[in-house]
Amino acid sequence: MTRDTLPPAFARWFADQGWAPHPHQLALLAERDDTLLIAPTGGGKTLAGFLPSLVDLQAPEPGLHTLYVSPLKALANDIARNLARPVADLGLDIRIEDRTGDTSATRRARQRVDPPHVLLTTPESLALMLSYEEAPRIFATLRRVVIDEIHALAESKRGDQLMLGLARLRSLAPGLQVAGLSATVEDPAALARFMGGARVIEAPPGPAPDIAMLPTSAPAPWAGGGGHYAAADVMEAIRGARLTLVFINTRAQAELFFQALWAINDENLPIGLHHGSLSREARAKAEAAMASGALRALVCTGSLDLGIDWGDVDLVIQIGAPHNVKRLVQRIGRANHRYDSPSRARMVPANRFEVVECVAALQAVAENDLDGTPRADAPLDVLCQHILLTACVGPFDADALYSEVRRAGPYAALSRADFDACLDFCATGGYALRAYDRWQRLLLREGRWQLRDPRAARMIRMNIGTITDPETMKVRRRGNRVPLGEIEESFAASLTPGDTFLIGGQTVRYEGLREMVVEVTPQPARQPKIAVFNGIKMATSVQLSARVQALLGDPAQWDALPAEVREWLDLQRRISVLPEPGTLTCETFLRAGRAYFCIYGFAGRNAHQTLALLVTRRMEEAGLGPLGFVATDYAVLIWSLDPVADPAPLLAAENLRAGFDDWLAENAVMKRSFRAVAQVAGLLQRNLPGQRKSGKQATFSSDILYDTLRRFDPGHLLLRITRDAARHGLVDFDRIEAMVSDRPRLVHARAPHVTPLAAPLLLEAGRIPIRGLGEDRLIEAEAARMMAEAGLYFGDGAPDMGA
Known part of the structure; x- marks a missing residue:
């Protein structure tokens, strides 16, 4: 037709x-x-x-x-x-x-x-x-x-x-x-x-979105990520809209903010919760309620980022910095989902640094400057899985499959050598493992490859997929078979009977484990622990980070910032130095008997964590006595017994590269990356007939395999894939190299004391053990004291700077 x-x-x-x-x-x-x-x-x-x-x-x-x-x-x-x-x-x-x-x-x-x-x-x-x-x-x-x-x-x-x-x-x-x-x-x-x-x-672009910061009765705090200070303002915005989507970046923060909204929901407006750790039934119920117009608001995470068409949504609120302009635009589009109507969205930064990021993101949206991170083509662990799945259908010709695979865009440039390496791994497990029958899964018969044992198809299908989320355990009310949702296995292991946590917007009491299921009872009057759901970990994009740095370093652009943030940055300029584009800015200062070294890298949390591990290793070799660090998307702060006199050798690209491979091979990050690669490639099978390996069992198995391959087959295909995956993904070493290579001028400010930009990092470090309702108040009190400490020396003169 x-x-x-x-x-x-x-x-x-x-x-x-x-x-x-x-x-x-x-x-x-x-x-x-x-x-x-x-x-x-x-x-x-x-x-x-x-x-x-x-x-x-x-x-x-x-x-x-x-x-x-x-x-x-x-x-x-x-x-x-x-x-x-x-x-x-x-x-x-x-x-x-x-x-x-x-x-x-x-x-x-x-x-x-x-x-x-x-x-x-x-x-x-x-x-x-x-x-x-x-x-x-x-x-x-x-x-x-x-x-x-x-x-x-x-x-x-x-x-x-x-x-x-x-x-x-x-x-x-x-x-x-x-x-x-x-x-x-x-x-x-x-x-x-x-x-x-x-x-x-x-298609022609639609009308420009109506997006701005949500006016709040209190300024953003110095540190923290929950946005609770603005709960009453968000509730007021919900009252004034027909239907609101409240996006929050992590599942734990979504649970906590949902609870904060309900605590002040005097009118009992119907507000729902949606994230990936909730049960299928709970998610379906929330979706159906939204579709039918039964809700006034839905607190959600990335589980509803994309394309859901609820025409009655007339307001989107983003809690916390978006970290990615493209993601922000996607979320904005959920409001007024019509071609001729501007989407209406409001942003609520969770802290002072995020105020700057939100302003930078607003500017990027206005200029339609979308960000993106280039990915390496042809991940070979995915190809290994595809080869095994192809064998499940029946015998195949290797030449024909290679030609077919090269029709896939990401694999258009795949070499025959890499294809054959993947085929050999699927057939034998590789040099060090070929003696074990369990990894000899393919054989060549009459010129065609096929499963050695057709019964293996069931195991291959049971372990399909490329998503390697943290291990989770189902949560159920005692005596009820309907699950409430899931929590990370590591979090469940930390619980003792009587502990309470949040799930599905309600506080529950942990009673114990029964057949690998977390049993709980409702405890609505108890103050909960925080369930640390993993969810999607968002890192600020390279492009948005560059915009943040440019905004910080250019006082001419500060008119777009609130008065309290302008004052904060002005104080930083007087006491120390502001990070500027084209520079790698560092600060050193002494406080409470410790030496602090702050690097404003704007490379994302993962990259900064890796940078801190590499730098502290070199500091240890230099006898400086590093004691710890904290990393955010914007900077890394390291404290030590002795001060860093010259940061240049610590941050030289050649020195960082020299220690990277040795450090990575021994680091737990590498084993974690190997575990994910081994699962995707089919070497490590988590799902078994009638059961599933626990996280501890999987970790034990993958660690043994990793150590065996490192010792006897260091050139093994999966180790090669793992090194690439760790370098480009978990540790973001590419961003570190770009940070130290693309900014030729190193600026080192020797500040007389803690600086305004460093103060939130100290608060970030100090807030780890702080729990409960008083968290924000304690952080604010510590912030006020620390900023007063910084202000004591206001106007003492320009910092000592070197290049």
Whole structure:
């Protein structure tokens, strides 16, 4: 059936809605090649992606026609709700179903025999479906793939996994057409290459967003990350809006802020909570309540970042600095999800440094200056998993598979040597492990590779995926089988009976473990401990960090900052020095019998933690007696027995590189990175039939494997992958190298005492053991005392500076 023009029935449907199809929707309808559609939030991207499918399905034939892939299960659920309306209005006789981790086993089994016309899924579920023996039959009728929020997938190994799956689909369904959809793309050409080549279609931008700082009755505190000081102001904003999304960067802070809102919710306005550690039932209940208009506000994390279309949301509030302009724009777009209406959003910085970051982010949004972090192509651990999953389907030809893999955008430049190394690992486990039967999983027979034992397919499928989250344990009320959610295994191990913590917005009392389930009882009157949910750890992007540094170092731009922040920076300028672009600024000062060394690197928390470990190691060698450090996204503060007289040797790029490989090989970070790589590549299997290894068991197994390979096979493929993964990911050494290489001028200020910019770092260090409701008050009291200490010497003269 032709799709050159909009059929009359569809034209009438648009008219009945009071709409006219957008040019980019008609462009996708007529397009025959793969496309990347970039359109603003509310611009009808999803309908544009599905319109060609709906037109084709006016006279549906049996079999799967369209595959929709999204990064979030909640997004797939939302799409199913939104598609139901045009399908019903147009009288289309088609089945639309989802296939995610939340789909029942009965429905999944039926879909393998009788797939729907449109299937909504995630990269992990697609990879699993492609491993079935029935995959060639299931996907033979596939004509179209729609990838929503493709920019989010492209930022992680989930995207690499998806592109390998897409290459396989192209082999199973020749002539397949792919559409990628996104509203936030900093480099369209690069994203089109990631798709394996696509025509870029850009829709006109919508109206500029209405985004500003939320006025608060009290200024942001010196340190801290919860934003509790503004809870009453946020509550007032919620009262004045129809429906508000309150975004918070971490799950623990979401729980705490949700509790803070309820403590002052005198009108009992319906406010919900949504994050990845909550049970499926709790998340589904919150989503349904939002969709039906039963809530006035929802406190949420990155679990609702992307594309959820709730038209009644008219306000987004971001608690804490966004750390990433692209993520902020994505979140802003959840409000007034319409093409012709500006999104309304307000920001609440959690501390003084975050005020500066929020102002810098506002400037970037106004200039449409999106940030992004380039990723290395062709992660080989993902390829190893793909090879094993391919073998689950049946025997394969290595040459044909290599050609197919190179059709995936991230693997277009994959060398045959790297492909063969991955194949050898899948077949033998590598040189040091080839004597063990459990890692000899493939064999070559009559020129084709196949599973040595077909029963291994079950284990491979059970351990599919590229997400290696911290180990979690389910939480249930005693005597109730319905889970409340999950907590990290390490946190559960720290609990003793009687301890209390927050989950799902309520305080519960830990009673004990039963069959690896955390049993609790409600304790609403008890002051909780803080459940340290891991969740997404966000680091400030390189581009936004540069904007923050430029704003700090240029007093001409300070008019955009609140008066108390301007005074803070002015005091810093008088006492010490301000970080400026093109410089690497350091401070040293003495306080309470300790020597402090502060490096303003603006390289992100991970990079600063790594930098501190490398620098303190060199300080130890120099006999300076380092005692500890604290790292934030903006700086690292090290305290020692003796002062740093000259920071240049400690921060020289060649010296940092010299100690990096030796340090990394011995460091726990490397073992943690190896564990993640080994899980993805299939060397370490967490899920077993009828059971799952605990975190301690997995750590023990991976540590033994790591030490064995280091000793007997230091060139092993997984060690090579691990070194690259650790360097580019967990420890961000690339950002350290850029920090010390791209800023040729080293500025060293010898301050007479603690400085205004360093004071929040001292508070960050001191707040670790502080718990309970008095936390903010104690921090503020310590801040006032410390800033008074800094102010005692106000005007004592310019600092001693050296280059």
